[in-house]
Amino acid sequence: MGSRKKEIALQVNISTQELWEEMLSSKGLTVVDVYQGWCGPCKPVVSLFQKMRVELGLDCLHFALAEADCLDVLEKYRGKCEPTFLFYAGGELVAVVRGANAPLLQKTILDQLAAEERVLTEGRERKVIQEAGFDILTNEERTMTEAETRLFYQHRAGEEAFEKLIHHMCSGPSHLLILTRTEGAEDVITAWRTLMGPCDPNVARREQPDSLRAQYGTQMPFNAVHGSRDREDANRELALLFPSFKISDEGTEAPQGSQVQGAVGPTELLGFPKNVD
Structure with a gap:
């Protein structure tokens, strides 16, 4: 036996x-x-x-x-x-x-298990961003105030889910990123919005399953990451979230030959607040 x-x-x-x-x-x-x-x-x-x-x-x-x-x-x-x-x-x-x-x-x-999972997931997200050709110039974890959140999303003030979004974004820390791409690369804003994927996570999972929103978003308005719509929008967001970061007529004082994009990238998977497009 x-x-x-x-x-x-x-x-x-x-x-x-x-x-x-x-x-x-x-x-x-x-x-x-x-x-x-x-x-x-x-x-x-x-x-x-x-x-x-x-x-x-x-x-x-x-x-x-x-x-x-x-x-x-x-x-x-x-x-x-x-x-x-x-x-x-x-x-x-x-x-x-x-x-x-x-x-x-x-x-x-x-x-504590949730906190450890956050650390692991943040590492995976950072790797995905860097492998896509972005350099992370600034990565700061911070809980946004209600005042700055309302300013940040002022273009969505008339939408039905606006107050829900404001409450959620102020309920915990967000990761605030400034991303760059090297000279000769695709426009940084276009490249970042491509990596994010469609605004609705369900659409992203169908049409672009490798995108950040497909992987880390859940449902609208909690779609995991935000990206500036254009250069003017990026400059406004940078001035709001990083007032000491110098902005010139050509963008920002980044490493020579780089373009800069402001981005906020917390994830629902980690239990953090989420941003929408």
Whole structure:
């Protein structure tokens, strides 16, 4: 009779510095239950961890145990009378939860997984933009104010979804980009609008499935990215969002031989506000 395959432990025991370093280098999110030897690990949250690992998978979410007295890095957590949960992603401590608060632990896990997915998706988007021949001159994450959002979308003020768009764009951070293309390349505005794809994400998925809006947009008006309509529009947007960025009669003070395009590119896939055409 063949032996039954050994079941993978829900929580890996980290008892040495070597195992701690191995945990820091692992991909995904790791939740470490830091416990005291005299009371042992926190048992009330085990069922929650089991449920979340089944739902979210082994690749993105990991759980571990670490006795505070066994590792120098955990010295500050020694002697505590309540369990402490440390959240690590990319080798960095990203959150701390004290106490066996299951709803808070679940929310923190989901929030941190979403944040990690944002980072990964932003990297993929940046790669797509650069591979399309654009240079990212400026990339700033910022939550737009209601006043500047209304100015930015003043040309859509009469539309039915205008207030919905304003509320959404002010609800979280956007990525504000200034893009350039080298001398001799296709006009930067035309090239960017081509890469964005049709305004409606559903149309984009049918007609231009490789476009940014097809990949990252959901439905109108949340179509993932914005692009200036012409040079005058780009100059207006640059002056509004980047007032210290110098604009000349020929465009902007960019690297020699480049054209500049203002663009705002947050994505709904990441839970960020979205722009429309």
